[in-house]
Amino acid sequence: MNDDLVFKALADPTRRLLLDRLYEKNGQTLGQLCENLDMARQSATQHLEILEDANLVSTVKRGREKLHFINPVPLFEVYERWVRKFEHRGLSLLHDLKKELEKDAK
Amino acid sequence: MNDDLVFKALADPTRRLLLDRLYEKNGQTLGQLCENLDMARQSATQHLEILEDANLVSTVKRGREKLHFINPVPLFEVYERWVRKFEHRGLSLLHDLKKELEKDAK
DNA sequence: CTTATATGCAGGTATTTACCTGCATGTAAA
C-alpha cells in the first residue's frame, strides 16, 4: 500500500462521497456516479482516477461502460497503521496532557 | 469531529511524521519537533497548527515553551466512520468485482 | 537590565489541485 496515495485520496470530500455512493451500490458506471454531483463529468472522472491510483477503487470495462468497485483493503491497512497503533497505547496519550495541565494548576 | 479537517491533516507526509514523533515521545516542544525536519521552523509550525485544528494534537504553554500532545480520539472516529463500516460488509465488496470479472471471462 | 532562547506574526512565491471546456474515440442500437 502507498500510505500517501490513500490519505491524499481520502482528503477530498467529493472522493469520500464517491466511496459512499459505491458503498451503497457497488459496480456503478461512470455516468451513474457522476449524476447529481454538481460538477462536470470530467472532474468526477479525475477524482475516480485518484481513487483508482490509491487502489481504493477497481474498474472493469463492460462494453462501452466502465464499472467501479470499492476495494476496502487499503482502508484496513490504514487502520492497522494509524488506529490500532494508537489504540494500543489507549488513552495514556491523553493522560500525558492531563498530567501537564495539573502541573500548571499547582 | 470534522471529517474533512482530520483527513486533510493526515494527507501530508510531514504531518504524519510529526504524529509519529509525538507517538514516540509525547509532550515535545515546538523546537524539538522541528529538529531534523529539513524545513524551516515556521513551515513545521504551520503543519502543527493544521494538526491542532483537526484536534489531532493539543498544546499547553509552559513558560516560553509550547508542549505538544497527541489526541488519538479523531483517529478512532475515522475508524468508526471509514473502516468499521466497510469491515461490516467484509470482502463482499471485492466479491462483486470478482463476479463481474468471471462474467467477462465467459 | 541585558542577552539569549522559544515562539508568534505577516507577508511573498512556486507548486499542486480541483475545476473547466472542447474534441476524439470506441461501442451499441436503429
Added chain:
DNA sequence: TTTACATGCAGGTAAATACCTGCATATAAG
C-alpha cells in the same frame, strides 16, 4: 452504416497548499 451514447484525452485557469524570509514578542538566564 448512420446515429446515439459512454468514456478518453488534452490543455487551460483559479484557488489552495507548502514552502520561504524577516521581524516582533515574550520568557528565562546571566
